[in-house]
């Protein structure tokens with residue numbers, strides 16, 4: 001059986017990097033997308049290749065329709081197929097709503113929501129042709145609960161959940177499964193932007209009394225990618241240490 005291929009957006013750092021590493025360990029050819037962190041993407045490629053895996057890196061801003069299209073095209077050219085798409089690329093631009101700048105609304109929706117939609121749009125056709133495929137969209141518990149200072153981010157992540165369910169309904173007929181993961185508070189560059197006292201308050205309110213590790217989100221992505229999840233679609237898997245229970 002030929003190797004399967006997984007494309008992970010925003011895989012140069014954090015959760016995306018952990019997902020790329022885990023899927024490489026599970027035997028997938030990996031396409032690592034990054035936007036600005038070229039050195040980090042190259043070091044990930046080296047790490048995967050030194051462990052015996054196959055990895056291709058592609059620079060693309062997923063919030064640009066044409067670049068998302070080119071990203072999927074380059075994936076298909078590199079490995080002749082796309083079995084798993086993980087829409088992970090994401091940003092925050094937090095602030096109180098009454099003072100939020102238009103740019104902070106637009107960029108967060110553009111990257112987190114439109115980036116996910118664009119990549120799904122272009123991945124859908126080759127997956128339909130293959131009559132199989134897995135799409136995993138990284139949402140957030142904030143898309144389910146909301147959060148002070150994150151109206152723009154919560155809207156983008158709630159949108160990702162709606163898009164996941166709609167795409168699952170539409171693409172299921174072609175054997176394509178579409179699910180979302182809603183992480184809680186995970187130790188990455190993104191969460192390190194939050195003030196220390198606020199971070200501690202979140203940890204204190206989490207049942208397991210700690211932040212999540214990127215590898216723990218990657219394990220959920222590996223499960224949803226696998227045939228063990230063959231009858232799971234349209235779902236949101238919350239991986240949050242009990243944060244929003």
Ligand code: NAP
Nearest residue numbers: 010012013014015034035036037061062089090186188190
């Ligand atoms: P991170 O450490 O800040 O990494 C973000 C990644 O996204 C980087 O690889 C970055 O690439 C990439 N990226 C950003 N904008 C992009 C664009 N326009 N096109 C392509 N790639 C882009 O963030 P993280 O914490 O790992 O977050 C990953 C995902 O998990 C995000 O969707 C986030 O919303 C979600 N999430 C995170 C947490 C958490 O607590 N950390 C919780 C819930 C959900 P470059 O460095 O190359 O620009």
